[in-house]
Each structure stands twice: as C-alpha cells, then as structure tokens.
Amino acid sequence: GDNITPEDKMVVNCNCASNNHMVHTGYNEKxxxxxxxxxxxxxxxxxxxxxxxxxxxxxxxxxNEAMFxxxxxxxxxxHIIDAEGNYIIANGSAAKYTNLYDRIANDVIGVNGKDKExxxxxxxQAIEQDKDYSSLYKIGxxxxxxxxxxxxxxxxxxxxxxxxxxxxxxxINGLYETRYITML
Numbered sequence: 001g002d003n004i005t006p007e008d009k010m011v012v013n014c015n016c017a018s019n020n021h022m023v024h025t026g027y028n029e030k031x032x033x034x035x036x037x038x039x040x041x042x043x044x045x046x047x048x049x050x051x052x053x054x055x056x057x058x059x060x061x062x063x064n065e066a067m068f069x070x071x072x073x074x075x076x077x078x079h080i081i082d083a084e085g086n087y088i089i090a091n092g093s094a095a096k097y098t099n100l101y102d103r104i105a106n107d108v109i110g111v112n113g114k115d116k117e118x119x120x121x122x123x124x125q126a127i128e129q130d131k132d133y134s135s136l137y138k139i140g141x142x143x144x145x146x147x148x149x150x151x152x153x154x155x156x157x158x159x160x161x162x163x164x165x166x167x168x169x170x171x172i173n174g175l176y177e178t179r180y181i182t183m184l
Contacts, residue, residue, distance in 0.1 A: 002028040004057060006036065023155070025060075025088075033060040060089065076163040081148075083127050083156040093139070100160065109138040123148065127158065136165060 006026040024036040035058045042050040077092040085100040097103040101120050108116055119137060126133035126148065133148040146162040 001057070002030070004028055004034060004036065026057075028057075034058065035060060076161065078159060078161040080151070081158050081160055083158075085123070088157060104137075107139050109140075111136040111138050111143060127156075137162075 004026045005028075006024055022038040024038070026034050026036050028034055037056045037058070038053045040052065041054045042052075043054065045051055077094065079090050079094055079100075080088040081100050082088055087094065087098055087100065090097065093107070094100075094103055097106075100123070104116050104119050104123075108119060110116065110118070114135075114137075119135065122135065123133055125131075130150065132150075134146065136143060136145055138144070143165040144162045145165050146160065148158050148160045151157045151159060
C-alpha cells in the first residue's frame with residue numbers, strides 16, 4: 001500500500017506491552033487522514049522470523065461512516081473527542097472545527113443562565129473526574145441536549161452526542177402518555 005506518515009503525537013497509547021493494542025493516526029501519500037490500529041502478535045513471517053505488531057489502517061471517512069451512519073433526515077449528531085477536546089471525528093456543523101472548546105466558544109448560546117466558559121469548565125471537569133456529562137445548550141435557535149461518555153477505560157476518547165431537545169421531549173411525552181393509558 002501507500003507509505004504512511006504517522007502524526008507526531010500518539011493519539012491513544014494503550015501500552016502495547018501490557019494491553020496488547022494501540023491506536024494512532026496518520027496520513028497516506030494522498031493526504032488522506034487514517035486510523036492506524038496496532039496489536040501485538042507473533043505471526044510466522046516468510047523469512048522464518050516472528051512479527052511483533054500487526055497494523056491495520058482505515059481511512060477516517062470509512063470509520064466515520066461505520067460508526068455514525070448519517071441519514072439525511074436525522075437531527076442527532078455524534079462526535080469523538082480526546083481528553084483535550086480535540087475532535088477525532090466530527091459530524092454536522094462541528095466538522096468545521098478541530099476542537100470542541102472552539103466550537104462552544106463560537107457557536108454555543110447558554111441555556112438557563114450558563115455562559116460558554118461554564119460549559120467548557122464542566123466538560124473539562126467531567127473528563128478529569130472520569131464522569132459522564134449531560135447538559136442543555138443552544139446553537140442558533142435550536143435547544144439541544146448533549147451527552148458525553150468515555151469510550152473505554154484504557155482510551156481517553158469520548159463520544160459526544162447531541163439531539164434536539166424538542167425531539168427528546170416528544171419521546172418522553174410519548175412515554176408518559178403510554179404510562180397513563182396503561183394505568184387507566
């Protein structure tokens with residue numbers, strides 16, 4: 001295949017020696033951004049030696065499509081960020097930013113008296129304390145519910161999902177209606 005140039009910074013180092021895997025990012029000769037997945041394995045090679053690590057390389061676009069099927073009528077978007085708030089994968093209007101905190105500073109309007117800095121502080125605290133995060137925020141005229149959760153204990157990546165608040169309200173109202181009908 002094409003030569004691959006890894007990015008300077010290891011995105012996720014899962015300690016290959018103890019956890020048997022790692023994730024890195026890089027670029028191919030066409031400038032396409034890639035995920036580089038590694039796993040320590042000892043396969044027999046043609047020259048009789050054993051391999052140390054097996055790598056698989058996937059284009060970001062493929063990974064994005066596989067994880068977040070974006071139907072044209074969906075209003076729910078999901079993103080992956082690292083512990084510093086940098087987008088690993090960004091969808092929808094977030095795709096024009098490289099960092100979640102930049103998006104908040106430029107696009108978010110506070111709800112219930114919150115300002116932009118409070119959102120940033122709360123998200124950073126949730127990441128530092130290894131906790132899930134949920135809040136309401138507004139972009140333009142749309143109030144949204146966002147939810148952030150860590151992907152795995154060994155990886156400092158977070159899935160960040162937002163959906164229009166009115167749709168969440170419709171689902172909850174439907175549950176209440178079903179509950180009342182069942183009780184009656």
